[in-house]
Amino acid sequence: MAIVNQCPEGGVNWVIDGELTIYTVAELKAELLPSLAPNGDVEVDLALVNEIDSAGVQLLLALRQAVTACGNALHMKGASPAVRDALQLCNLAHVFDGHASLI
């Protein structure tokens, strides 16, 4: 499940809750894709994600790629223990903290 909030100053705020796994990624992509706008940063709140797998991480990477391609930034606002654990496993935590990386 994802909730999309348009911020008055132009950015977008996503709140994803529940599963972020292979079972939900297709749905989530369809929900989030239309809200991508060329201007304004994106903030994604993952504090309510109780399960995430590599497909979920992959979707986050794809979203981030799409946001940065427009010259904006994607910030991760909250991260549940499951999300933190997964990002640590593949060493991607820093990517969502805004540091530059290979990706």
Added chain:
Amino acid sequence: MDINLDSALQTYIVEARDLLHQMEEALLVLENDPNDSDTVDSLFRGAHTIKGSAGLFGLTPIVSFTHGVEDLLDRVRDATLNIDSALIALLLACTDHICELVDVVAERSASLDAQAVQRENALRERLMTYQVSTPTSPDTWVRQSVIDDSAVRAANLDWHISLRFGEQVYRNGMDPFSFLRYLNTLGEILHIVTTTTAMPALPEMDPESCYLGFDIRFRSAQTFETINEAFDFVRDDCAVHILSPRASLSEFAALLGQLPESRDHAERLLVESGSLLPGELDSVQSQLPTQPSPSTDLELPADPVQLRGDSAPQATAREQKSRESRYVRVHADKLEELINLVGELVIAGAGAKLLASYNPESELRDATAAVAELVEKTLDCALRMRMVPIGDTFSRFQRVVRDVSKELGKDIELEISGGETELDKTVVERIGDPLMHLIRNALDHGIEAPAVRQANGKQARGRLRLNAFHDAGNIVVEIIDDGRGLDRERILEKGRERNLVPAGATPSDSDIYNLIFEPGFSTAEAVTNLSGRGVGMDVVKRNITALRGSIDLDSRSGEGTTVRIRLPLTLAIIDGFLVGVGEAFYVIPLERVQECMELTSAANDAARRCGYIDLRGEVLPLLFMHDYFSIEEAGAGSRRQNVVVVHHLSKKIGLVVDELMGEYQTVIKPLGKLFGALHGFGGSSILGNGAIALILDIPALLTRLSEDSRACVSKSTTTSESLSVSQGQRS
């Protein structure tokens, strides 16, 4: 999350239970004979496999508990720990607990209840006591030379592993993360770089495809084989490159060439993962031209170092041994040869039996009868070896149904029954495609969208059922949907348009539905009219017919469609009924024969005139084999004639023959290419006396007769207009 019941996990559960059972048996053996090192090995292997596979599925509770057991067994194997009854009791309790873990964690994806956790902690404590009390003096278990090796290795235990997962990984039910987690049980991931260079931009990327790659610096004292084994399950879907701690720079250079990324990018990945130092890059680059691409891919490192006394190749050999104790892998060709030989044996046996029957000595007859019985049993056994349950084929479609229904926005449930029904392996292999086609058709066009279903007063969730059962030497596979059914009128209209239905004729419902199997029926126009149903159905039918099977279809408007496929159990041998016509012999598949009767000369004359007889009030059309196959009448009609009543589906016909020779095990020999154009024959067979008998293909014969007579030889109770199989049209 849903209970993860995908088939790989199922396989794991079954395998784990098998292994636990074997471990239990091994423990009981050890109780009597504590020095049986083979059994200790098999015990260790069992625990190792259960742990390793659990790691692949991310079943952490199983991994962590089994790890302790494995450690303990490892030391029993190294003879640092003696087996006594207390240890056996502990290990038995441990296998019970692992069994419980498999039930709870793997099968129900739940966690243990408080009681079980308590039990687990108690067991862990008991395992720990063995851990502490063991002497750790190295020279009791490690040879001096090995220590030297490990000293060298201690300097650098860092492996480099490059993984590039293929797009199908998720669809095959695997998660790349589980491999990373499993690596963590084999050693330590020092650094990992995740790459997504293969991933298209967001709008184009398919979130259910995998585009991930990892470059890992991995510290482990394991052998190459152990690390490599971790990826056995994903080998087809992932490019795995493992470089040993001693890998030379040229091996890194070769790796750079094999990674899908651009060379620059790949270099940065290797440097970032820490496996290469920035300074080393230049020397790697200088090696590139001279070292094009040695085959480092998955090759053994030049000198694999083993820390333990046992070498990994031995371990694999032992692992295979345990599998072989349950199954023997036989090359299909050998099996084929065996069945062929048994076929010849049946022919030779029939010959011997024939000769014996002319011999007055009853002892000889008894002996040949005993041999014949054994031959028959051997034949049954040989054929059964090729039999496999159809369930595996069925369960493959779970995923198809899930994917297609998701794609179409429908809610469809697949129900499988009769999965244990067995049939010949070659048939199983060749039935997959037609089944897939029929199932997709049912999902696509048969079952309506949820809203439509609800509007029609049906449950929103559609049901598709796959069913299989044995019936008279055939296997019947049913694909049943509860969708909208076929549009009878449209098909009839279409059939009239294409001249498939003669003007004025009123074919039965099933004849109408079966029109969709006609080649060319599925034109674009028909597609729109019948919402696509019928596309490629002629191909399906052709495939089924090629297997000597038949397909028919039943449908109720608004209630659903049932497609029924009948297939022979095996393609090699049939039970036949041997008949003689003049000098020639014919074999009729026994399951097609309903009954035999005498045709008296008086009845014969009448029958010849009208082309049918009265079979207990039913009209039975006759086919005079003499005329049909243009065989010279031997005794100028003086011989008594017989009628063999054969049936297919609901059609019946009487074949008029000279002689009934009884049941006959028929080994099918295909007719040569020369006779490819002949219809109505399923093959030939060589009789015991060396004569050749042709095998009648009753369904084809019936179809041909109906076509010839331009009317349906349908249910025997139909009116006389369907009985136009008169002599005139036959000749």
